[in-house]
Amino acid sequence: MRLSTGAEEETIHFGEILGRSLRAGDAVLLDGELGSGKTTLVRGMARGVGYRGRVSSPTFALAHVSRGKRLTLHHLDLYRIRESETGELGLDELLNDPRGAVVVEWPRAARWPKRRIEVRLTHVKNGRAIAVVDMRQRDRAQARAK
Numbered sequence: 429m430r431l432s433t434g435a436e437e438e439t440i441h442f443g444e445i446l447g448r449s450l451r452a453g454d455a456v457l458l459d460g461e462l463g464s465g466k467t468t469l470v471r472g473m474a475r476g477v478g479y480r481g482r483v484s485s486p487t488f489a490l491a492h493v494s495r496g497k498r499l500t501l502h503h504l505d506l507y508r509i510r511e512s513e514t515g516e517l518g519l520d521e522l523l524n525d526p527r528g529a530v531v532v533e534w535p536r537a538a539r540w541p542k543r544r545i546e547v548r549l550t551h552v553k554n555g556r557a558i559a560v561v562d563m564r565q566r567d568r569a570q571a572r573a574k
């Protein structure tokens with residue numbers, strides 16, 4: 429799926445819809461150049477899991493947690509992490525949170541779960557394009573086929 433957004437509010441709104449679809453164990457990988465709207469999207473996602481507080485960019489803190497009413501959203505930003513260091517971050521613990529989902533800016537090549545959503549944000553004239561590939565459905569279809 430691909431959509432075009434022309435304002436920050438639209439990115440937030442789409443993020444909220446995406447956030448509402450999340451279940452525990454889901455991982456959302458955000459791919460997109462600097463300033464393409466990744467953190468903005470996460471602000472909407474936090475709303476979608478029922479979190480009412482403020483979401484800031486975790487670039488310096490590496491990780492933030494938004495404990496929503498419905499689900500916890502672990503928000504990572506690996507911009508400052510080297511590929512070789514991703515094994516040391518304790519990602520498995522976050523990914524196995526029975527009450528939480530994970531969203532990652534600059535996901536690098538860590539071992540992310542198959543049950544994931546890949547989102548790619550790009551600058552376009554007057555806004556941002558957002559492309560989404562939901563691999564969770566593929567995962568469910570495979571489970572049914574077994």
Ligand SMILES: Nc1ncnc2c1ncn2[C@@H]1O[C@H](COP(=O)(O)OP(=O)(O)OP(=O)(O)O)[C@@H](O)[C@H]1O
Nearest residue numbers: 433434435436439462463464465466467468555556
């Ligand atoms: N659909 C949109 N149209 C226009 N501007 C947008 C849109 N979505 C977000 N923005 C703006 O883009 C700017 C950068 O957004 P944001 O910080 O979310 O990017 P980022 O991808 O997280 O950047 P970084 O790579 O530095 O973490 C913000 O000023 C935000 O308001």
Ligand SMILES: [Mg+2]
Nearest residue numbers: 466467485533
């Ligand atoms: Mg950001």
